[in-house]
Amino acid sequence: MTRKDAGRSSAWQAARAAEPLLAEAGIEESRFEAEYLARTAGGLTRAQYFAGAPLDDAGAERFAGFLERRLQREPAAYLVGEREFRGRMFQVGPGVLVPRPETEMLVDIGLGAAEAGARIVLEVGTGSGAAAVSLAAELPAGSAWRVVATDISAHAILVARANARRHGAIADFVLADLAGPVGEADAVLANLPYIPSGEIDALEPEVSRWEPRTALDGGADGFALIRRLLDDCATRLHPRLLALEVGFGQAHEAAKLVKAAGASPEILPDFNHIDRIVVARWP
Numbered sequence: 001m002t003r004k005d006a007g008r009s010s011a012w013q014a015a016r017a018a019e020p021l022l023a024e025a026g027i028e029e030s031r032f033e034a035e036y037l038a039r040t041a042g043g044l045t046r047a048q049y050f051a052g053a054p055l056d057d058a059g060a061e062r063f064a065g066f067l068e069r070r071l072q073r074e075p076a077a078y079l080v081g082e083r084e085f086r087g088r089m090f091q092v093g094p095g096v097l098v099p100r101p102e103t104e105m106l107v108d109i110g111l112g113a114a115e116a117g118a119r120i121v122l123e124v125g126t127g128s129g130a131a132a133v134s135l136a137a138e139l140p141a142g143s144a145w146r147v148v149a150t151d152i153s154a155h156a157i158l159v160a161r162a163n164a165r166r167h168g169a170i171a172d173f174v175l176a177d178l179a180g181p182v183g184e185a186d187a188v189l190a191n192l193p194y195i196p197s198g199e200i201d202a203l204e205p206e207v208s209r210w211e212p213r214t215a216l217d218g219g220a221d222g223f224a225l226i227r228r229l230l231d232d233c234a235t236r237l238h239p240r241l242l243a244l245e246v247g248f249g250q251a252h253e254a255a256k257l258v259k260a261a262g263a264s265p266e267i268l269p270d271f272n273h274i275d276r277i278v279v280a281r282w283p
């Protein structure tokens, strides 16, 4: 700590003062969140933070801004402007869903499909592009694979393209309703909106107030878009495989829809043992 820094409050002190405010606003893990926001505002490592590094004026101002927004239950990822996914940082912000760790499973399925011979992998509803960009970045270089991703949101397509540039990943991002003009895919991955319309308002405020409705709303029963995509796959795209992310308690209903579309379903649990992915395989 320099002489100039003496007398300034440390990031740790600022975080400790913020912690009860966050808790009062209903934020779980208020200690961790206060630390994360203070460290990010000050550009500090954990070691610097715990060693009592001060927040300079700009850092203190940034922290105050973060805190004000977080108390309104805006997601922390929107405040800091990024979120980690499969070890890479992705630009996010209002207008795109914050990528969730369970969606990383879709990338593993895409990699497995490519290894088994799929050449064109399509992600439908790419949002920030986290899954498509990760897949493109993780496929062995110099190969003939092609990653294509769609979204109905023009803003999401811009963010996904920026994330692809950030990671030097080559993928085509297409503004489209579901698969839209894409005429060919060997494997399809999708984390489409699956929350029943009537249940969105009861979700935690970070989701219901801040994340885009078009990223959440799956129609009356949550399956409106999943049904349409299954139908498009079965009647027009004819991929070998479609992997669908679904919500808590939805996997068995999704498996029934997969069977009705002429495919064999497989249900895969996530790291919390929640049935999360339904894979459809056509003969």
Ligand SMILES: C[S@@+](CC[C@H](N)C(=O)[O-])C[C@H]1O[C@@H](n2cnc3c(N)ncnc32)[C@H](O)[C@@H]1O
Residues within 6 Å of the ligand: 096, 097, 098, 099, 100, 103, 124, 125, 126, 127, 128, 129, 130, 131, 150, 151, 152, 153, 156, 176, 177, 178, 179, 191, 192, 193, 194, 214, 215, 216, 225
């Ligand atoms: C649950 S979010 C998933 C985003 C991203 N794949 C992820 O996992 O972080 C669903 C995404 O599907 C997009 N979407 C909604 N309706 C769509 C449609 N009819 N066609 C294409 N994309 C759609 C939304 O804009 C949103 O980006």
